[in-house]
Amino acid sequence: MxxxxxxxxxxxxxxxxxxxxxxxxxxxxxxxxxxxxxxxxxxxTMQYPEQKWDDQLPEWYRGAPTLVTDEQGRERCVSCQLCEFICPPKAIKIIPSEIPSDDPWAKVEKRPKEFDIDMIRCIYCGMCEEVCPEQAIFLRKDYAITGESRAEMVHNKAKLYEIGGVREGLVNKWNELK
Amino acid sequence: MTVLLGSIDLTFLAISLAKIIVLTFMVILPMVAYSVMAERRGAAIMQDRVGPNRTNLPLTLLGFKKDLSIFGMGGLLQPMADGLKFILKEDFTPKHVRTFYFWLAPALTMVPALLTCAVLPFGSELNLGFLGLAHPVKAVIADLNVGPLYTFAIASLGVYGIVLAGWSSNSKYPFLGAVRSSSQMISYELSLGLAIVPVLMVFGELNLGKIAAAQDADGWLVLPLWGDGLSPGRLLLWIPMLISFVIFTIAMFAETNRMPFDLPECETELVAGYHTEYSSMKFALFFLGEYAAMIIGSGLAVTLFLGGWSIPFGPLLGLGYTPGATPLWLGLLHIATFFAKVIVFILFFIGVRWTVPRFRYDQLMKLGWLWMFEIALANVLLTAVIMWLVPLK
Structure with a gap:
């Protein structure tokens, strides 16, 4: 003993x-x-609303997941729904839709009609970013996600693209110039 | 009847009323509120935190851009916000309590604590000649000749509030808290009383105002460095007086249930002790009663040992008290001195609270009965021997 x-x-x-x-x-x-x-x-302690730690966030900080567009303004997401399947808390909900044949990006075939991320459920694990074959979903550095109702806490497609913005110089497999 | 009515001195009544209102409601109660605030901020700075610093005048409610902070220091309105919160909270009385005693207990804690301030001399005297008063006004509500006895008599009523709270709550944690509190208070009241016996022997006086005046003339009990204080007898008495002061202070910590002796509350063992079942303003009354007792206790210790309202080396600096001929500004300065000393004492209370861990119950009883009681008794004897061998003057 x-x-x-x-x-x-x-x-x-x-x-x-x-x-x-x-x-x-x-x-x-x-x-x-x-x-x-x-x-x-x-x-x-940092006096939060007056002082913020934005400038001290590390490179790898995982904030709100967002959708991004490429330099041609095309939405990168092709609604493969891998992120929806991998998401551990099932926060992501995608309704895919076809891209009509007269669209310049018709050969991509699919894009999301609706893309909702429930920020109440999201655990910021970054698996969606990891799994995305198109590099369409990224975790940005936004951390103060607030809302006055549950409905407000669900980020829809417009909101996701608004936070996400444009990401340039990644894989350009759908581009003509390749 | 006419004789009785004629014998009532209306000026005296008016002055007394003014003193009661000013001291109790405009000085002691705000001091209670702000000592809670000081406690929280003090705890914060000792624990490397910030503490409550957000509550300001809510000008944003009126459409202004920013809240107004007083003196540029945030959070000074925290006590008001706390008070408002306590008033607005649900006043919940559980089904299983004895309602009458349950309601009586908080009042029984708060009222004795405030009553004891009647005999505290919070200043020398105020020469209010410009108001047409012939005699200077003594800065004490009741100039009793039994000051410390009155204080102890009333202060020991405070234990009834706690015992009733614990008993009427009809549940185990309040009950344990109340039992602990009663035995603790009884044990420590002995040493508290015995600790001031040497003081009373030295002064031969039970009037707190006269005790303070004597210390102003001849040096404080713990600082006898001017007037008669420099006589060999008084210098020799310094030793028992210091012992008395230490014992009195420790016993006062126990009496007011402050940190090393806060077994009646003891949140790690007893939830919240005797006020577990209380909410809203009834809980606030316990809380305020504790702090009021702390302020009055500090006032008593200051009056008995630290010269009350007297300014250190006052007579040498020309700031001493001359009965009947003290100018108004000096009277006000004396009052300010008294409250400055009380505030320093309260800060000491706060410092000790966040420094010393709580006693175990047997240690508490051992300290009370095996050490403090005996030392206090021996101290009385020592004082008597010194006073017998060396004449004071």
Whole structure:
């Protein structure tokens, strides 16, 4: 048995009488902290709405998942629904639609008619980004996602493209210039 | 009847009423609110946090861009917001309580705490000659000749509030808290009383105002460095007085259920102790009563040991008290000195709370009965021997 018997520390008489030395020792620690705080030497919590940590976010920060368009303004998503299947909390809901034959991107064949991400369910795991064969879904650095109702917390396609914006210079497999 | 009515001094009544209203409702109660605030901010700066710093005058409700912070320091209106919250919260009385005592208990905690401030001399005297008053007004609500006795008599009523709260709540945690509180208060009231016996022996006086005046003239009990305080007898008495002061302070911590002795509340063991079943304003009354007791206790300790309203080295600096001839500005300065000392004492309370861990129950009883009681008794004897051997003057 790996039992370690720990002896209680033997206290001296002035430590037992509590007021004499231990109170002083304790006060030295707490007041030391207080003095350092009052001098402004202690690093404390960020005052959130006034100060933000946006400029300190790491490169790999996983914020809100968004949809992106490429440099020709084509939506990258081809509604393969892989992200919908991989999503652990089942936050993504896609309704695919066909691209009509008179469209310049008709050869892509499919694009999402509706693309909803429920931000109440989303756990920011980044699996959708990982699994996307078209590099259409990206996790951006937005973290303050708020809304006053459940319906507001569901990001629809327009909202997703609005946050996502344009991503250039990735795979351009549907481009003519390839 | 006419004789009785004729004997009533209306000026005296008016002045007393003014003193009661100003001291209790305009000084002590705001001080209670702000000592809660100081407690929270103090705890925060000792624990490397920020504390409540957001509550400002809500000008945004009136359409302004920003809330107004007072003195540029955020959060100074936190106590008002807390009070408002307590008033607006649901006042819930559980089914299983004894309603009458359940309602009585919070009042029994708050009222004695406020009553004791009647005998505290919060200043020397105010020369209100410009108001047409012939005699200077003494800065104490009731100039009783039994000051400390009155304080102890009323303060020990405070335990009834806690015991009733614990008993009428009819559930186990409040009950345990109440039992602990009663035994703790009884144990520590002994040392509290014995600790001031040497003080009363030195002054031969039970009037707190006269005790403070004597300390102003001859040096504080813990700082006898001017007037008669420099006589060999008083210098020798310094030792028992310091012992008395330490014992009095520790016993006062126990009396007011403050940190190393907060076993009646003891949130890690007893949920919230005796006020577990209370909510809204009834809970707030317990809370405020605790802080009011702390302020009054600090006031008593300051009056007995730290010279009350007297300014250190006052007589040497020409800031001493001369009965009947103290100018108004000096009277006001004395009042300010008293409250400055009380505030320093409260800050000490707060510092200790966030420093010392809670006692175990047997340690608490051991400290009370085996150490403080004996030391206090021996201290009385020591004082008597010194006073017998070395004449004070």
């Amino acid at each position: 790996a039992t370690v018997v720990v002896q209680r520390p033997k206290l001296k008489w002035h430590e037992k009488a509590f007021v004499l030395s231990t109170l002083w020792k304790g006060l030295k620690i707490t007041l030391g902290h207080a003095v350092r705080m009052l001098q402004g030497k202690t690093k404390v």
